[in-house]
Amino acid sequence: MKSFAYASARSVDSAQQMVGDNGQYLAGGNDLLGLLKEYLVDPKILVNIKSIPGMDKIEPSGKVWNIGALVTVAQIESDPGIKKTFPGLAQAAADVGSQQIRNVASVGGNLAQHSRCWYFRHRDVLCLKKEGDMCYARHGENKFHSLFTGNNCISPVVSNLAIAFAALDAVAVVQREGQPVRMTMAELYAKAFDNPTAHNSLNPGDLILKVEVPVTRTHSAYLQTSEKHEFDWALVSCAAAAKVADGKLSQARVALGSISPVPHQVKGANDFLEGKTLDDATASQAADLILKNAKPHGHNDYKIPMAHAMIRRTLLKLNG
Numbered sequence: 172m173k174s175f176a177y178a179s180a181r182s183v184d185s186a187q188q189m190v191g192d193n194g195q196y197l198a199g200g201n202d203l204l205g206l207l208k209e210y211l212v213d214p215k216i217l218v219n220i221k222s223i224p225g226m227d228k229i230e231p232s233g234k235v236w237n238i239g240a241l242v243t244v245a246q247i248e249s250d251p252g253i254k255k256t257f258p259g260l261a262q263a264a265a266d267v268g269s270q271q272i273r274n275v276a277s278v279g280g281n282l283a284q285h286s287r288c289w290y291f292r293h294r295d296v297l298c299l300k301k302e303g304d305m306c307y308a309r310h311g312e313n314k315f316h317s318l319f320t321g322n323n324c325i326s327p328v329v330s331n332l333a334i335a336f337a338a339l340d341a342v343a344v345v346q347r348e349g350q351p352v353r354m355t356m357a358e359l360y361a362k363a364f365d366n367p368t369a370h371n372s373l374n375p376g377d378l379i380l381k382v383e384v385p386v387t388r389t390h391s392a393y394l395q396t397s398e399k400h401e402f403d404w405a406l407v408s409c410a411a412a413a414k415v416a417d418g419k420l421s422q423a424r425v426a427l428g429s430i431s432p433v434p435h436q437v438k439g440a441n442d443f444l445e446g447k448t449l450d451d452a453t454a455s456q457a458a459d460l461i462l463k464n465a466k467p468h469g470h471n472d473y474k475i476p477m478a479h480a481m482i483r484r485t486l487l488k489l490n491g
């Protein structure tokens with residue numbers, strides 16, 4: 172690990188002033204410390220943001236809940252209000268890593284975590300994401316990689332919370348150049364879809380303040396499949412949310428993780444579900460639409476039938 176300066180911020184303004192263009196924010200440190208130890212990032216200063224007051228609160232309301240960027244994943248998992256109002260989000264949190272990780276991992280850090288691609292994580296491999304000239308996964312070991320992408324990097328988004336937030340139409344509020352900017356989950360990752368060096372759409376110095384979650388959808392669900400039950404990322408994850416009245420869906424959203432650099436959503440599938448009563452055939456047709464243009468790379472072919480099954484199962488959970 173290279174040497175760096177360290178400071179604790181007392182406010183959003185002071186955090187942004189101290190971090191500048193060459194610093195990194197430190198929240199729970201789950202991801203950042205690994206990146207430092209492997210020489211994958213080289214910040215001149217680490218700015219501890221856990222000392223900023225007021226960013227660790229879950230604030231319920233009738234229309235939009237505010238979830239601070241320093242709320243831990245464990246808080247989301249165990250909050251009785253979240254379990255009742257956004258059960259899909261509570262489940263996504265419960266499936267993160269292990270209890271020890273969830274206890275310290277923050278919402279902001281979970282959303283801003285870097286690629287888990289094993290070529291990226293190897294300090295000696297200079298792939299496209301590190302401004303090298305090739306993607307080693309495309310013709311190499313790609314069993315964990317994307318079925319969709321807009322560039323030559325096929326590393327997928329693996330944040331559980333991003334997938335659940337996407338299905339709930341949640342918005343991240345990001346402090347950028349002194350102003351709050353609101354970004355949908357699609358916008359928060361759009362740059363990673365288009366640009367191989369990006370992990371997300373945050374600029375240097377951008378600070379996620381909170382996530383706003385609308386209470387529009389009465390039902391939500393989340394499922395993931397991993398190689399290990401604990402301490403592992405999803406091979407495929409799926410979140411669904413909708414209003415359900417008299418057995419019919421409205422404003423349905425389905426989002427998938429670990430198959431694209433953005434939470435994968437297909438508007439045509441969401442539209443198809445409008446006014447439908449959910450049964451296996453309907454869920455299966457939605458899954459067909461969502462996966463229609465999937466492009467596997469050999470070792471990750473299995474993700475197509477896996478994702479199909481997970482979409483069906485997650486949607487059918489909305490009936491419960």
Ligand SMILES: Cc1cc2nc3c(=O)[nH]c(=O)nc-3n(C[C@H](O)[C@H](O)[C@H](O)COP(=O)(O)OP(=O)(O)OC[C@H]3O[C@@H](n4cnc5c(N)ncnc54)[C@H](O)[C@@H]3O)c2cc1C
Pocket residue numbers: 195196197198199200201202203204220240266267268269272275276277278279280281282283284285329330331332373377378379380402403404405
């Ligand atoms: C073994 C293991 C298994 C895991 N399994 C899963 C899993 O299944 N699902 C899953 O979703 N995650 C998983 N994780 C990832 C873990 O959830 C994230 O590493 C963690 O959430 C990061 O949060 P943190 O607060 O520790 O972030 P940090 O490590 O402190 O920060 C991570 C990154 O986010 C930036 N950052 C932090 N806060 C902000 C902010 N407010 N605004 C802007 N940038 C910010 C930091 O500068 C850094 O670049 C796993 C991790 C491990 C080690």
Ligand code: SF4
Pocket residue numbers: 286288289290291298299300301305306307308309316323324325326367
């Ligand atoms: S998938 Fe992306 S991160 Fe992985 S080797 Fe290819 S360019 Fe690098």
